[in-house]
Amino acid sequence: MNKFSFILKSGTINFSLAVLVLFFCTTTWASPLSLRQQTQQQITGTVSDASGPLPAVTVTVKGKTIGTLTDQNGYFSITAAVGDTLIFSFMGYKTVEVTVNNQNTIKVQLQEDATALKEVTVNAGYYSVKEKERTGSIAKITSKDIENQPVSNVLAAMQGRMAGVDIIQDGGTAGGGFQVKIRGLNSLRADGNAPLYIIDGVPFSSETIGYNNTTTGMASSTSPLNSINPNDVESIEVLKDADATAIYGSRGANGVVLITTKKGKAGKTKFSINSTTGVGRVTKFIDLMNTEQYLAMRKKAFANDGITTYPANAFDVNGTWDENRYTNWQKELLGGTAEINNIQASVSGGSALTQYLFSGTRRTESTVIPGDFNYSRTAFHTNINHSSDNGKFKIAFSGGYTLQDNKQPSADLTRVARNLAPNAPALYDANGNLNWENNTFQNPLAALNTYSTVDTKDLLANVVLSYAILPNLVAKANLGYTDTHNFEQRVIPHTIANPSSNFTSAVSSLWNNTTERQSHLFEPQLQWKKDFASSSLDILVGATTQYQQTSRLFANGQGFASNTLITNMASANTKNVLGSDITVYKYQAFFGRVNYNYKERYIINATGRRDGSSRFGPGKQFATFGAVGAAWLFSKESFLKESSVLSFGKLRMSYGTSGNDQIGDYQFLNTYGTNGLNYQGIVGLEPIRLYNPDFGWESSTKLEAALETGFWQDRVFLTLAWYTNRSSNQLVGIPLPGTTGYSSINANLDATVANKGVEVTLRTVNWNGSDFKWSTNITLSAARNTLVSFPGLAGSTFANRYVVGQPTSIVKVYEYQGVNPQTGLYEVADLNGDGLITAAGDKQKVMDLTPEYFGAIQNQVQYKNWQLDFLFQFVKQQTNGYTPSAPNGYFFNQSSALTNVWQQAGDNATYQMPTSGQNSAAVTAFNRYMDSDALIVDGSYIRLKNIAISYDVPLQSKGIQCKIMFQGQNVLTFTPYKGGDPEFRFTGYLPPLRVLTAGVQLNF
Template sequence: MKIISLNKGLRALWYPIIFGLYLCCPPAQANNRLRQNQSQWQQNQISGTITDGTNPLPGVTIAVKGQQKMVVSDFDGKFTITVSSTDILIFTYLGFKTIAVPVEGRTVINIKMLEDATALQEVRVNAGYYSVKESERTGSIAKITSKDIEKQPVSNVLAVMQGRMAGVAIVQDSGSPGGNFQIKIRGINSLRADGNDPLYIIDGVPFSSETIGFSQTSGTTPSLTNPLNSINPSEIESLEVLKDADATAIYGSRGANGVVLITTKKGKAGKTTFSANASTAVGKVTRMLDLMNTEQYLAMRRKAFTNDGYTEYPSYAYDVNGTWDSNRYTDWQKVLIGGTAEISNFQASVSGGNSSTQYLLSGNYRKEGTVIPGNFEYGKGSVHFSMNHASDDQKFKLLFSAGYDAQKNNQPGVDLTATSRLLAPNAPALYTQNGELNWENSTWTNPLADLKSEFLSRINSLNANAVLSYNFLPELQFKTNFGFTDLTNNESRTRPSTMYDPSYGVGSQYSSLNTNATSRQSWIAEPQLNWYKTMGKSKLEALVGSTFQSQRTDRLFQFGANFSSNNLIHNLASASIRTVSRSDETIYKYQAFFARVNYNWDSRYIINITGRRDGSSRFGPGRQFANFGAVGAAWLFTNEPLLNDNTVLSFGKLRASYGITGNDQIGDYQFLDTYISSGNMYQGTIGLQPSRLYNPAFGWETNKKLEIALETGFLKDRIFLTAAWYRNRSSDQLVGIPLPATTGFNSLTANLGATVQNTGLEFTLRTVNFQDADFSWTTNLNVSANRNKLVAFPGLESSTYANRYVIGESINIFRLYHFTGMNPQTGVYEFADANGDGQITYADDRNVVVDLTPKYFGGFQNQLTYKKLQLDFLFQFVKQKNFSYRPGVPGDFINQLSSVSDSWQQPGDQSPNQRYTTGTNGEVVNAYYQYSDSDAAIVDASYIRLKNISLTYDLPLQLAKEVRCKLSFQAQNLLTFTSFNNGDPELAYSSYLPPLKVYSAGIQITF
């Protein structure tokens, strides 16, 4: 209305202007000047599209310089605004350079915005219960966004973080579909293997990462029921990892090992937009072992029999006694794990809304094949919905999101990786001429028989969240977070009689079935109050809230055998033998009160104080509650007046934090007397037997964290460097204290006075190497080094842990023999006699301590953009040591590395490998296993891996401007550079399937 009134007033001034022109100028000149003035004030509609050179930018603010008029670009980056030809448009967008563009009579203005490294400091990062500007955070928070996530053809949320975050070490357990990943944030804090997992939060709702699998159903295929597989990476908007005490203390005991915050995608205002993305991929094993061929293998076996004094080959030596074809050669790695896994992925979404309500609905389906023979596959489908609503006065806001995921994983019950490495290269054919499994007259176990043992898992997961907030005053907000999760897992492992040699006369009654039915439900409610006040140069924020959480887990493990038919093997009622291996119900309740106060003076001095009082049902009476807290401070020294005119140092911040967090990752009811069913019947009644002793002194683990960090930006933040030092000390370790056998129990879970310390350095470097309208190049580097140490362990020398840990050394150590060389006369390995008693013993002579903690690790990422073409690639690197591959005694009935061909042959030989034996020479066999437990078995397992590469191109569609089409090529684990010759260095000394090398091609259409 103001603009209209102004235009009317201006038109009223035309009459005296026209009269003056008529008097002073000829009519023709007056008419020309009049037309010029009219064109300056005439209102024209301007339209255009705003992009970053590749993708459209929604939410860009377009304002008219010197006026109140403003519009925002829609989901497609399009805008429309009415201005005069002399106006100047100002384009602003967080993280990008502000652009001023004169209209100059144009009706179409298309804009390409450039990233502004300096503006990135104004981006807000999620800290859980609150958000904070990147430039003003006092804690250590690492972040990646959907821009990095969508470039990786992976299905597990942990896989997207590998090599991209300082201080976050992630290792893949297996290359099998649905396989697990291990994550360690700033080292290992707990002596318990299951006490080092971080806390996962999805849209404010805790997501339990506790295993839901069962060893009897998963078989030798590890962790195929990892709950984190339920999180679809394509639905994630951002991932933040909270690391230090300042960032994690507000989560109390749950944040002891770090916090992973997962924020899902939300709808954006604008017209309804539909997007579909389809891709197909193939996967192959990254690295195979260099094994002996038939000639090398038979030479080894024959020499072994000679060394052991055999004059003729025994009847069971089928590989060398003529039973098997000595001219036959099979590369069993190629046959059993050398196939091609086919992967397909499809995703579609629809989103839109207005300034008050926005929505997003998306669905995804992914199917993965395997590299092993057979029709095995992993399928996952998910649907995600989110809605944001705000009242017209912006006082009331509602955010709702929900995700449902269904997985089906059908895999062999046995990982064939170990078999592919051990089988003799001249072993028989897999099938007979009739196409049946070949048992070669019962001279071997056909490896394909293991594929008849199947693992089947069905997982359904629901995660829902609602956040309601109301602003009573501009400075005062009340907010409540409600969440609910529901996860069910039904898995089984079958062993039909058809997997056994028919000559054994095994009938279907020898078939067996293991089942696991696990369900887990949890709810959480978190009311909180937020207050904000600005007083001159001071800004004060305060937050108080509480948490109420409950989780219930039900498990039922059953076993059945002697089925009437293999066709009924999945029907437990058809088994003549049925037992319940385990049945339990656990309830975990958690309650907490938390608070935060943040004071900021003149954007120079910031202090952040957080505190939490936790209560957990996992501890006994009188010990259920504990207090945790932290203080963080930051000094933005580049905001000091002394540096106002500085042109080199564009940003500088020194920050520090100290605090205490706890840990209650010990499982439920560990402090109570518990009983289990004995399974034995007495006088018609099945009795109970005690399984755990009561311990009233059962308390919290505590983790004290200290950090000091420096953040600096140079040349308008085109070079940005962060360096951080930290020290974490975890004490009151909850471990099993061994008990005498006379008590009837192996151990008592209690607080041990042991202290574990982690210290480390983290470096991140971001550089804008080149940037103009058509071409840009940015680089990100992160390097982390962690040192783990056992600081204290009272009574270690007299405990059962004496042979496991050493005070002053890492808890990730191995105590080994010292290898002194091979006796050239006997051809047998020799070792140092540490205690000088004339014999080599396991307890007394392993005095060499080797730490297998990586010395450093990190990632090196580059992003290059040229017009509509974008290339991203990431190198992951790890400096580490590990055990070399040792399959068994060389000369026995198993294959070996080809390097083992160089072995001792006769007295006086100097070779790296001792004499062969078939296993009957006890001295040689014993020396082999001592060698496997010696410092000679430790090798360099460092590697540099081209972890990810992504190439995308936006097709310039001239005929359909409302449609965007993007083509992409992606690759994962593409190249590996390493001196480690024992397979894949990431899974060094592992018998599980290595990670896969994946090539993916896709297309995305948006309209």
């Protein structure tokens, strides 16, 4: 590690010296050249459109770094020479170029562009590029898309809006996580498929900061991306292919998500206040048995098992509980209403040289589960940009600080609500206390006395300095810093137990997790641009040095004198440190990009990166990745230039490699830990991981071809893309025999995973009148994931998990044969024909749970002051059906469909005979049924994912703008799926909620 640290430091020093030398050399010989430049003059003027002056229009001198912005009156002033060309550009308007002659004043009127798609500038990370000139695959959404959604996490705002990007929410609990897959699964490791997140140029770690023992009520740990306030985001770009991601090297194997926050704009000071309030409810409940159906099932189960006298603990049927009582426990325990409130205020403005923005937000969410549980987030965001008078020096600062407080139940009641007998007793007795029904009822509300708290503080800061050394040469430095403090507690008081059931022996306990993570980033860069007579050349070189340190402490305490002291670890009678570590991650890279554009129709883009990571052993720390992308704008050819139908046409291709080092720190070293056991007054060490210096980077090879076409002045814009990715040299834990003392060793597995797919995006401007506008966006993605090769698979422990030629997301199951009409039991196929039913021989049917295709249809409609935006998301997939906790007939409620059960010999029934548990053959048949393809069902759906309606209130005061809004998320779902929410894939946890909000926005 010391040797590597020296390499990193020396590499940075050498690069910094090179930049200084280049700066010295260029400034010394630049002076004589400047004497030969043409005489400069001050050009002033105004920019407007059909309705009046346009503020914040960008005015630049073509081929130079000189630029400015128009003020609130559309006025600008810039220095230029005779013969220079001024470029006037503004989002949504056609770009205008004006040649400077002898005039000192220029007036320009911009015209609206029907779509302006081709002129949109796309953020590609280290550089930006116009949409029409990009050679890579980049999907983008803007603040207009995000603001229309009442979501607390930016990942939720991306759902359904980007081709090739599959996002699944992990639950309806506030603060929960998301699964993000960009063009499939590349790694065999579940934690090796996360994309790289970049926020304002600073890498943001998506590694889990939670601890399973402290957030058991959630389907996954707290999402780190919750610290990003969606209302502060200006745009999100997703880089997908090799051309777009290779410049990020090892960190771009699974795609890159670029999040750009809002910035101030030149003009008069503007104040904005946005306040919304809303409610959230569970989207769909499972249709369960009522009391009559349930008791009939239970009594039939005992009769089938030959039991005539009900057991003493069968409280539901032996007369202990009221057989005429009915409670819909899903509505009782999960049918509450979550209250959601959000308020944001901002101030922005500035001059042509300095712009600023300050904003603050406060969001609170309760839950649908009974109890005092809340999530709150307070966020502050600032951005300041400044440019010198001559435009050579620029500085930009952006920063954000977020505080999150999340208190959620440690026990999710979703499974309990589905299992409870419908005639179970009331939750409270006559005195308002928890009802234990004479020790016959385990009250589910008692579990809510256990809770988890998560207190997270995030700081993210970024400074970008740039200086135009020459008109065509710019030096830039990107400095970033992140600081995360996460403190979690899981509180388990002894009062969760029935007071009458051995109350005195119950022990209170506390679980603590403290995680701190800091990261430093330094990125010097040089960019040289030059326009020639018929071509242009853009060269970028730079380096990255990143240092990240993570410290964690996991502790447990038991036995508190009073529950009022339970959150204080010092008050515990016994304390145990479950884990404590400090890890350091060092990363260094040198990168470069060369872009050549010939006649604005032939473009080639080459990127490369030399990466170094401290996560690999000596000799394996460095690797090189690169890509080449090319584009042909064939609509610029002479034979198509005058076409009245085809307004834009581009064919692009890319090929390259990227890597992956998402394996955690120190994985190649012999590592030791402690289980905390004390032997003769000494706590010893035990080996945890074997030394393996030979494992290195995972590598991914990506190939893409795409066609982009615009018709009728781009009113119809269609993009077709085909891609294939191959990931090899897989980093996995290879299992070892127990005799070695280790469960596995980290190594590179000679296995290859391929992802192939097609993506379609279509945008149409259906109507573009003065009062009425209507546009449609459609995305469609179809992908196939395949395990191409896996030498020695049959003899490995992975044999029961993977099949060569099949997706890596498969499950192996029994082949279901139905209910035997004679025995009344479920049957599965004897696939190997040996006369026995065994998992090794017969649990071999392969079921693919990868979505066959997915996409969305979005419509935006505007009529005068009214605006309507709605998006339908659709998925074609197979998924796990509702999985009951026990065979029908047990002390658990069941789906109402299980009323169609086998009764007697000869019956052709859908479900097997009920059993109380005494029929071992029925229990075995049920377990095989649960592991069969009978539980893999059609989970396809069409969902009104988002709807937003707004009205701009006409006010007499021109200085005030007022907008009234109504928004909905997960509003309506059409699906054949009977197991609850078809989008949600964790059946034992609370599914995502339907959220409806109303609000008002004031700008003045």
